[in-house]
Amino acid sequence: MATSLFRGLLLALNMLSSALVYAATTPGQPSVAFYYGNDAPTELLSQFDWIVVEAANIDHDQSRQLRQHGGQVFAYVSVGELDAWREAKTLVAEDALVTRNDAWNSQVADLTAPEWQRWLIEEHIRPLWNAGYRGLFLDTLDSYRLFAPDGDAAKRQQDALVEIVTQIKRQFPDIQLVFNRGFEILDRVHSDVAGVAAESLYRGWNPSTKVYGAVPDDDQAWLYAQLARVRDDYQLPAIAIDYVPANNRALARDTAKRIHDEGFIPWVSVPQLNQMGIGLIEAMPRRVLILFDKAKTEAGELAYTNAHRYLAMPLEYLGYGAEYRDVNEPLPSDTLHGRYAGVVTWFNESLTNAPHYAPWLQHQMENGLRAVIIGDPGIPLSGSLGTLMGLREVSGLVASSLTPLEHDNLVDFEGFPHPSPAPQTSYQILNSANTSHLTLSDDQQRRFSPIITGPWGGLASHPWIFEQASETQIRWNLDPFAFLKRALALPDMPIPDATTENGARYWMTQIDGDAFVSRADMPGTPFTGELMLSDILRRYQVPTTVSIIEGEIGPEGLYPQHRATLEPLARRIFSLPWVEVATHTFxxxxxxxxxxxxxxxxxxxxxxxxxxxxxxxxxxxxxxxEIEGSTDYINRELAPADKPVKVVLWTGNALPPEKALAIADELGLRNINGGNTSVTQSNPTMTNVSPMLRPLGRYLQVYAPQINENIYTNNMLGPLWGYRRAIETYQLTDQPRRLKPIDIYYHFYSAASPGALRALHQVYEYVLTQETLPLFTSAWSDVATQWYHTGIAKQLDSGWQIKGANHMRTLRLPADMGWPDLERSRGVAGVRDINSGRYIALSGDRNATLYVTTSQPQVPHLRYANGRITEWQTGSSGQLSLGLAAEQVPLKVALANTHNCQVSAPGARIEQRDNATLLAFDRADAERIEVRCATR
Known part of the structure; x- marks a missing residue:
């Protein structure tokens, strides 16, 4: 025992000494991720510097997405083994394959065999090179030890391995190589190697027994010494790949930190490497997998599902985008915990696919994926699944026998649940880890819970979710924001926000082309476009996206007799500097x-x-x-030569198919419209607030933040002044939560009657009193689209990495997280605390780093601006230089913590107020604002 204790102490001292040397001498290392699964989560993997993938599972578009933030992609290459599943154009000579590796169902190669070397380079590596890969991860470098463990036989294999590496570098000189082990040949090839990895430093997995566990001390010491040699002697990145159970994320974090603290680059995942693991960063999953039953959905359209209509919006507010899949299609086979924040369902009846879906759901939950089950679960929550959840399902309860006993603040959000005549489903809680949020009793004094959360997720049963007073009056009983956050155990993190920039609420204006051909009920019966031009567009010179319908005014349309009048009118409107050109289709x-x-x-x-x-x-x-043809017509006949169509405004029910989104994307057009956000004081329910996005395949439809005047005027049947109620919608989507930007969205027929036109003026005049950042619809479409893809990662040193945020430039910081540490952070311009939340302004750098602290910032920073940052530079002691540009409106800026500073801005009117400097310009931009502070 004394000998064992001494050996352990010596090992610890050696590790500590080596780590201290590393910390003092080695610069920052790349973050590294390994993912061999199907359907790679590119939004997460692209946040890493090095990304190792199985190329057979990655298509060209995914490969491009992995590189979107400058990461290097490495393709997996098995140098010493042939996997049974891997397809080959030509067969490998049997003489080159000398034994089997039963643990991985592969054949082990003789590295000295010319046939194997030729096949490896010509059949495996060259196609990867031709596909665009410029990095290879060379695995199974020591598999030869299965048949040549030592001596001359092992040396011949090592010599052949050196020759293989030399050939690869000779034929592909720009390629980057990362080894998995290969320690025996590093002395001879280290100059050709970018980094070295090894598996199971502290935590491992036995492929024979399928058991996870700690690595024995002797094995740790040996591998530690090898990795330290890689790091210290060869000055190469040394990567430790450790394995922990998929459901033990806390152990994965601790293991990654331990590896990092010892001076190595960590990756901690499952042995199949089909889970998003944890490395130098933990890429935070910002997607929720929503399953829907397409066969039982109207027209098979996800927009008509309850999950999309009612859950996607609160998920977006919490920072999570929805990814939809038909439950009847093959479901992801990879480990989803770490890739998604959870799986969410809202079925209306039992699933026909239940025999396949139930075991899939249970398997994913056993591996740590949390589930939110609303409405009908679609499957019985019984047997082993019910045991996993700690519940016993009770169905067929009689509503008249049920009495609510108690509830907490997750219930009674917009109304209190009342039993309905509908069939009742509820649950008895069998596990004390579960929490009941609504408890009922029946006439036999039995207790049931229809709304529950637990370590597995949460459920909310029909009919306790909504209170439905009438066909159009539906209100939440459940608090969807609090329920989803608790059920999914969503962590506190900076939340990408698409409503605000530089402390100001976005404001866009858009006009659908309908009724451009109509005449107004005014003296002289002018065309509505003429009144809109004179009364609205020339009066309110703010960014406005205007569209026309080619089929109304074009030569192939319904009214060619009006072409001579309407086409010149459209040209005059499109020529206005504050008007953006759009199509409203053919x-x-x-x-x-x-x-x-x-x-x-x-x-x-x-x-x-x-x-x-x-x-x-x-x-x-x-x-x-519809899309390309109408765009060509507008560009050819109506738009200024230097101002082509930038946006397609979807028409009608605004549910374009995926092909329509693909055509718009191919043409470089942004897209917007759809959704039905029309919450008002007479019906102030969040059920009337739509999501921001409708994903279809790899495309995103961007919904309008608020609906147009049709809804407020009962399709213009009255009241014609109804659009002024959009003001209520702006207010209710701002407080207590800022859910949407402001969108003044209407048609040309709003100029057809005096009442509608007056209402439009009222809306504009109200919005002009608000603190807004006006921008074109195309720019906000970019913001909303990028919001879906923006990466947030937690660094091991407690900082936050934000990637891909040059359009979407705002983070909302939960108050419990404190304040941004502006002196340590990079790419962070300022912060503003308002009733709707704490909003952090990013400078537009695609790669930003945020640190938080408990104290408010004491250095100069941007508090508010109605324009976007065009330049951002910081210096020591709070010195600051920035440029901003507003869109078509005079620029206004507020800088905080400038009481001990000199602020200069050519052309600005400068006012000091409290501890802030207010700057007002007569123009829309300021190329340079300088802040120079006395040394603190």
Whole structure:
């Protein structure tokens, strides 16, 4: 025992000494991730500097996405083994394969065999090079020890391995190589190597027994010495890949930190490397997997599902984008804990796919993925799944026998749940780790819980989720924000925010082209476009996106007789500097999902007695004609030469198919419209606030922040002044939570009546009193789209890494996290605390780093601006230089903590107020604002 204790003490001292030398002499190392699974989570992996993948599971588009932030992608190459699953164009000679590795179902190669060397380079590596890979991760470098463990036989294999490395570098001179082990040949090839990895330094997995566990001390000491030699003698990144159970994220974090503290680069995952593990950074999952039953959804459209309509918005506010999958399709086989924040379902009835779905869900939950189950679970929560959740399902309860006993603040959000005649489902709690948020009793004094959270997630059963007073009056009983945060155990982190920039709420204005051909109920019956130009567009010179419908005013449209008047009018509108040019398509589809390619226009009358699109004579529907054709017409006939169409404003029910989004993306057009955000004081429910995004395939539809005047005016049937109620929507989507930017969104027919036009003026005048940052619709579409992809990662030193935030430039910081430490952070311009939250302004650097502290910032920073940062430089002692530009409006800026500083800004009116400097300009931009402070 004394000998063992001495050996352990000596090992600890050697490790400590080596780590101290490393900390004092070695610069920052790359963050490294390994992922061999299918359907790689590119939004997470792209946050790393080095990304090792199995190229067979990555397509070209995913490979491009992995590189989007400058990361180096390494393709996995098995140098010493042939995997059974790997397809080969030519067969490997049997003589080159000398034994098997049963643990991994592979054949082990003789590295000296010319046939193997040729196959390895020509059949495996060259295709990777041709596919664009400039990095290789060379694995199984010591598999030869299965048949040549030592002596001359092992030396011959090592010599061959050196020759293989030399050949690779000779034929592909720019390629970067990372080894998995290969310690025996490093003396001869280290100058050709970018880094060296090894598995199981502290935590490992036995492929024979399938058991995780701690690595024995002797094995630790040997591998530690090898990695230290890589790091210290060869000055190469030394990477330790350790394995812990998928559901033990805390152990993974502790192991990664321990590896890092010893001076190595960590990656901690599962042995299949199909889980998002933890390295120098922990990429925070910002997606939630939402499953829906497409076969039982109206038109198979996810926009009609309860999960999309009611849950996606609170998830977005909490910082999480929705990723939708049909529960009837093959579900992801990889380990999803660490990739998604959780899985969410809201089914309306039992699933036909239950035999496949139930074991999939249980497997993912056993591996740590939290589940939120709302409405009908779709499957029985019984048997082993019920045991896992600690619940016993009770169905068929009679509503009249139920009495609410107690509830907490997750219930009674907009109304209190009342039993309904609908069939009741509830649960008895069997595990004390579960929490009941609503407790009922029946006439036999039994206790049930229809709303529960636990270590597995949470559930909320019908009919306790909503209170439905009428067909149009639906209110939440459940607090969706608090319930989702608790059920998914969402961590406190900086939240990307698409409502605000530089402390100001975004404001955009957009006009759908409908009724440009109509005449106003005014003296002289002018065209609505003429009144809109004179009364609105020339009066309110703010960024405005204006569209027309080609099928109304173009030569192939319904009203060619008005072309001579309307086309010049459109040109005058599009020539205004504050107007952005958009298309509202060719035939204005009303029901996108009902139209098929080559359908004759005007066919298919809906229940509301509308055609599916405008009845343009002889026109057969074509998505390309709708988008590309109308864009070409506007660019050719109406738009200034230097100001082409930038946006497509979706029409009708605004549910374009994936192909339409693909065409817009191909043309470089931004897209917006859809959603139905129309919350008002007479119906102040969050059920009337739509999500921001509708994902389809790899594309994103961007919904309008608020709906247009149709909803407020009952489709212009009255009250015609109704659009002024949009002001209520702006207020209710700002307090107590800022859920949306401001969108003044209307059609040309708002100029058709005096009442509608007055309401439009009222809306503009209200918005002008608010602290806003006006921008074009195309710019906000970029913000919303980038919000979905922005990466947030926790660094091991407690800092936060933010990648891909040059359009989306705001983080909302939970108050419990404190304040930004502006002196340590990079790419962080300022902070503003308002009733809606604490908003951190980013400078527009695609790679920012945020540190937080308990104290408010004491250095000069940006508090508010109605423009965007164009330049940002900081110096010592709070010295600061910045440039800003507003869009078509005079620039206003507020700088905080400037009481001991001199502020200069050519052309600005400068006012000192409290501890701030206010700057007002007559122009829209300030190329340079300088802040020079006395030495503190």
């Amino acid at each position: 035939s204005h589809p009303f029901e996108w999902e009902s139209l098929n390619e080559n359908d004759l226009a005007g066919q298919g009358v809906t229940l509301a007695n509308f055609n599916y699109n405008l009845p343009i004579p002889g026109y057969r529907f074509s998505l390309r004609r």
